[in-house]
Amino acid sequence: MASARFPIPQGTLDMLILRTLSLEPAHGYAIARRLQQISRDVVHVNQGSLYPALHRLEQKRWLKSEWRQSETGREAKFYSLTRAGHKQLAVEKASWDRLTASVRLIFNEGE
Amino acid sequence: MAKILNLFRWRRDRLERDLERELRYHIDRRVDDMMKTGLSETEARRQASIEFGGVAQVQEDVRDTWIWRSLDALALDVRYSIRGLVKSWGFALGAGAVLALGLGATVAVFSVVNTVLLQPLPYPDAERIVSVETFWTNTGRPSQDVSGPDFLDWQAQSDVFEKMAAYYGGDDFAAIVGDRALFANPRYVSADFFEVFSQNASAGRLLTKHDIPVGDAEPTVAVVRYHWALAHFGSAEVAIGKRITLYGNPLEIVGVAAPGFRYPGAADLWVPSHPGGDRSDHIYRAVGKLKAGVALTHAQAQIRTIGDILARQYPENRPKTATLIPLQERLTGNLKATLWVLMSAVGLVWLIACANIANLLLARATGRTREIALRTALGAGRGRVVRQLLTESSVLAGVAGLAGLLLASLLVRGLVALPPANLPGIDDMRIDLTVLLFAFGLSLVSTVLVGLVPALHGSRLDLSEALKQGGSKATASRASSRFRATLVVIEVALSVILLVAAGLLVRSFLALQHVDLGFTTNRVLTAFTDYAVDTEQEILIRAKVYTDVLDRLRAVPGVSAAAGIAFLPMGREPRAARDYFVEGRPEGQPGERPQAEVYAITSDYFKTLEIPLRAGRDFDRTDTPERPRVAIINESLAHDTFSSESPVGRHIRIGSRSPWMEIVGVVGDTRWQDPSHPAPAVIFVSSAQGAGKSLSILARTSLDEKSLASTLRALLHDANPTVPVRFETMEELFDFALAYPRFRTQVIGLFAAVAALLAAVGIFSVLAYLVGQRTREIAVRRAVGAQAADVIRLIVGQGLRLIAVGLILGLAGALAVARLLEGLLYEISPWDVGTYLGAIVVLGVAALVATLIPAIRAATIDPFIALQQE
Numbered sequence: 019m020a021s022a023r024f025p026i027p028q029g030t031l032d033m034l035i036l037r038t039l040s041l042e043p044a045h046g047y048a049i050a051r052r053l054q055q056i057s058r059d060v061v062h063v064n065q066g067s068l069y070p071a072l073h074r075l076e077q078k079r080w081l082k083s084e085w086r087q088s089e090t091g092r093e094a095k096f097y098s099l100t101r102a103g104h105k106q107l108a109v110e111k112a113s114w115d116r117l118t119a120s121v122r123l124i125f126n127e128g129e
Numbered sequence: 130m131a132k133i134l135n136l137f138r139w140r141r142d143r144l145e146r147d148l149e150r151e152l153r154y155h156i157d158r159r160v161d162d163m164m165k166t167g168l169s170e171t172e173a174r175r176q177a178s179i180e181f182g183g184v185a186q187v188q189e190d191v192r193d194t195w196i197w198r199s200l201d202a203l204a205l206d207v208r209y210s211i212r213g214l215v216k217s218w219g220f221a222l223g224a225g226a227v228l229a230l231g232l233g234a235t236v237a238v239f240s241v242v243n244t245v246l247l248q249p250l251p252y253p254d255a256e257r258i259v260s261v262e263t264f265w266t267n268t269g270r271p272s273q274d275v276s277g278p279d280f281l282d283w284q285a286q287s288d289v290f291e292k293m294a295a296y297y298g299g300d301d302f303a304a305i306v307g308d309r310a311l312f313a314n315p316r317y318v319s320a321d322f323f324e325v326f327s328q329n330a331s332a333g334r335l336l337t338k339h340d341i342p343v344g345d346a347e348p349t350v351a352v353v354r355y356h357w358a359l360a361h362f363g364s365a366e367v368a369i370g371k372r373i374t375l376y377g378n379p380l381e382i383v384g385v386a387a388p389g390f391r392y393p394g395a396a397d398l399w400v401p402s403h404p405g406g407d408r409s410d411h412i413y414r415a416v417g418k419l420k421a422g423v424a425l426t427h428a429q430a431q432i433r434t435i436g437d438i439l440a441r442q443y444p445e446n447r448p449k450t451a452t453l454i455p456l457q458e459r460l461t462g463n464l465k466a467t468l469w470v471l472m473s474a475v476g477l478v479w480l481i482a483c484a485n486i487a488n489l490l491l492a493r494a495t496g497r498t499r500e501i502a503l504r505t506a507l508g509a510g511r512g513r514v515v516r517q518l519l520t521e522s523s524v525l526a527g528v529a530g531l532a533g534l535l536l537a538s539l540l541v542r543g544l545v546a547l548p549p550a551n552l553p554g555i556d557d558m559r560i561d562l563t564v565l566l567f568a569f570g571l572s573l574v575s576t577v578l579v580g581l582v583p584a585l586h587g588s589r590l591d592l593s594e595a596l597k598q599g600g601s602k603a604t605a606s607r608a609s610s611r612f613r614a615t616l617v618v619i620e621v622a623l624s625v626i627l628l629v630a631a632g633l634l635v636r637s638f639l640a641l642q643h644v645d646l647g648f649t650t651n652r653v654l655t656a657f658t659d660y661a662v663d664t665e666q667e668i669l670i671r672a673k674v675y676t677d678v679l680d681r682l683r684a685v686p687g688v689s690a691a692a693g694i695a696f697l698p699m700g701r702e703p704r705a706a707r708d709y710f711v712e713g714r715p716e717g718q719p720g721e722r723p724q725a726e727v728y729a730i731t732s733d734y735f736k737t738l739e740i741p742l743r744a745g746r747d748f749d750r751t752d753t754p755e756r757p758r759v760a761i762i763n764e765s766l767a768h769d770t771f772s773s774e775s776p777v778g779r780h781i782r783i784g785s786r787s788p789w790m791e792i793v794g795v796v797g798d799t800r801w802q803d804p805s806h807p808a809p810a811v812i813f814v815s816s817a818q819g820a821g822k823s824l825s826i827l828a829r830t831s832l833d834e835k836s837l838a839s840t841l842r843a844l845l846h847d848a849n850p851t852v853p854v855r856f857e858t859m860e861e862l863f864d865f866a867l868a869y870p871r872f873r874t875q876v877i878g879l880f881a882a883v884a885a886l887l888a889a890v891g892i893f894s895v896l897a898y899l900v901g902q903r904t905r906e907i908a909v910r911r912a913v914g915a916q917a918a919d920v921i922r923l924i925v926g927q928g929l930r931l932i933a934v935g936l937i938l939g940l941a942g943a944l945a946v947a948r949l950l951e952g953l954l955y956e957i958s959p960w961d962v963g964t965y966l967g968a969i970v971v972l973g974v975a976a977l978v979a980t981l982i983p984a985i986r987a988a989t990i991d992p993f994i995a996l997q998q999e
Contacts (some may be wrong), residue, residue: 045151045154045155046151046154046155047154047158047159050155065155065159065182066181066186066187066190067182067190069151069152069155069191070190070191073148074194077194085147088154090158092154092157093154094151094154095147095154
């Protein structure tokens with residue numbers, strides 16, 4: 019099934035993280051799992067690369083984090099969106115929409 | 130600092146722990162999930178780990194996102210730099226010391242400039258306080274000395290001042306505090322004096338207009354300086370209500386000024402007085418505080434208009450009007466030149482030091498070509514290499530800056546202790562925030578000056594070339610050689626400027642020191658006294674007491690002559706010139722009359738100071754108060770007024786109403802007040818005839834002057850215990866008069882010497898490095914038959930070219946800046962050829978020595994050994 023699984027496109031991981039966290043706060047493992055579930059296992063996130071991205075977004079003040087009990091009872095680091103994060107998500111979604119729309123246009127023209 | 134570092138470390142440790150926990154949680158959850166699908170724990174852990182992609186790698190990637198990362202790199206750079214500098218500690222020590230010296234000297238001089246010129250005077254709204262002055266239209270110069278009636282008119286007719294005050298005084302007066310006779314320095318001030326400076330009392334009250342004595346009444350109260358109160362009464366509060374006697378006049382202390390208040394500088398106490406006298410007596414000084422929002426130019430125009438009206442109104446005012454000068458400018462004006470010259474000189478030294486170290490670092494950078502090439506080859510970016518090299522110079526400049534600051538604080542203490550200590554505000558001079566910022570900025574600029582060029586050079590390496598050539602012998606690029614040559618040329622040029630300046634100052638100082646004063650200063654003890662008198666009777670008693678003391682002093686073994694004079698020499702008590710009149714000649718208009726300084730003396734004055742008698746006689750015992758008044762004039766006056774006629778037997782008087790005096794003698798000119806000024810016209814009058822005031826006693830002795838002092842003190846105490854006395858030798862007074870010229874000469878001389886030395890070191894380092902670079906070439910030349918002399922010629926030729934260019938540029942620069950020194954020079958032109966030649970010779974010789982050493986080293990290269998080593 020390797021052919022059906024995409025490496026995540028460059029620069030979209032941030033947007034996917036923001037989108038995932040816009041639903042509810044989550045810890046790193048949950049984010050990874052949810053990304054895979056939502057994309058029906060099509061998008062493959064290298065689990066390791068998730069953490070530098072999370073820390074980078076936190077440095078940018080788009081995410082905030084706190085330690086609290088997870089569903090298994092152990093302490094986990096939960097990330098959630100800040101106000102700036104919500105704003106950023108809107109910006110990224112808009113530009114993504116524009117991009118996909120134009121890409122679709124290009125393909126439709128060719129058919 | 131350590132605290133901040135710890136804080137950083139603590140935060141970073143916490144981040145690290147959190148990260149580890151976070152990642153462990155992820156993997157544990159993954160393992161749990163996999164085990165649910167039936168995998169063994171070991172297998173699940175293995176797979177989870179692979180899937181995750183290496184915990185260490187992820188940790189590293191995450192750390193990269195933390196800003197602490199850049200701090201870590203900086204710490205690494207710093208550690209690396211320190212290690213590098215420690216390794217070549219000789220270089221580091223030398224370069225650091227040179228830079229610390231340059232920085233320290235510059236910061237020290239700046240702190241003086243800061244205190245004296247840049248900081249406002251220590252009074253509230255100091256920028257609104259002005260000195261109100263007489264402007265002499267006939268000479269075009271302002272003068273601080275104003276007359277009482279003029280001041281009162283200015284005060285009455287102007288509306289630009291919040292408050293104005295006049296004051297006079299300046300001499301030390303005899304005072305009795307408790308039962309001690311001592312000197313005190315009073316100022317007689319008008320009512321609003323303290324309001325001009327917006328002062329409050331630290332105890333008691335300040336003066337009001339009700340304290341001003343009416344008519345001929347004597348003042349009854351005084352306000353004293355805080356530290357004076359402390360010294361004599363122990364505290365400000367205790368001083369209140371105490372009675373002191375000032376020149377026979379009892380005063381009650383009603384107030385103590387605020388601790389920091391001093392104006393004018395020497396004043397110990399302020400006594401109320403009403404400005405008086407007539408319009409040609411310029412004994413007052415005036416200060417005023419402008420109303421807020423009044424422009425200086427507007428106030429100036431108004432006071433000038435008032436002065437012009439007075440000039441038309443009163444004949445005495447014809448040659449004068451009035452003007453304003455900001456008080457700060459008035460107080461520091463004569464220092465400005467000296468200080469800016471010092472500041473520029475020290476700035477040059479600093480620049481030379483920077484150039485020198487840049488040169489050394491450049492040499493090092495070139496020597497480290499291979500190391501840097503290796504680092505670049507291993508993946509260090511250009512920015513990283515520049516940063517590394519810049520860090521090195523920052524560490525150097527930082528350490529040097531700290532050392533320089535320490536040095537500066539020592540130097541500042543030294544500067545304060547040096548003779549010209551009466552700089553305004555110098556007592557509270559300290560290294561303040563401005564100075565710290567200046568020092569920091571200077572270190573920063575030094576870092577860039579010293580480090581950037583070598584750093585950029587180092588980063589612009591051709592890798593394959595540098596590595597291929599191997600060793601540290603990689604040839605310097607042509608650009609860097611040219612740059613280093615330029616640095617040396619600059620150093621030489623700046624040193625020439627400093628040497629010329631120093632040469633001019635030294636020569637004028639020597640001229641000043643050897644100036645013919647017209648009298649002999651050595652082996653003369655001076656005793657300044659103040660004998661309070663009130664009535665005519667007391668004046669006669671005073672004259673008798675002085676005569677007796679002098680007679681007894683002359684009888685002391687070892688005393689060859691003794692005399693008295695009413696004023697001390699060498700600027701301690703500046704004298705105003707007075708109009709004089711010659712019998713049988715027209716009086717002339719005010720302001721156009723001839724003027725002379727007037728001194729009351731006893732007989733033997735000329736003998737004591739070995740001043741030659743040109744004609745007539747000295748005062749003697751026949752010149753009693755009952756006899757007709759007599760006077761002695763100096764050659765200047767004789768020449769100006771009588772030219773070829775004989776002045777002896779003619780009559781002269783001071784002021785148009787005083788009795789005529791017969792001129793009985795003519796004596797040689799003396800530079801009695803300021804060695805740098807030609808002798809003024811002088812009239813000597815006889816103190817035995819009741820003229821003048823208290824005397825300073827002068828004694829010529831073959832004994833040690835100081836031992837004579839105790840004898841004289843006892844004689845005076847026997848005669849009148851209320852007369853305070855203070856001793857100095859005539860040499861000390863003369864030294865004091867030369868304090869400023871000596872000070873600037875010493876400092877600039879020192880700077881110039883350091884600069885020349887640095888320039889020589891610069892030349893040496895460039896050439897020595899060059900020889901090192903060209904060892905192989907020289908060896909080949911030698912091998913094919915070049916003589917030692919040829920090699921020396923080659924290297925010296927290289928050096929001489931740099932030196933010649935530097936000398937020429939330096940001469941041009943010196944010619945340009947010498948003009949600035951003009952006011953500080955005595956009997957020497959700023960374009961004195963000898964001095965310029967001297968500077969060239971001194972620097973040329975130093976530079977030649979600096980080139981010869983590496984040249985000789987080059988000549989002694991053994992071609993066999995040198996070529997084998999390659």
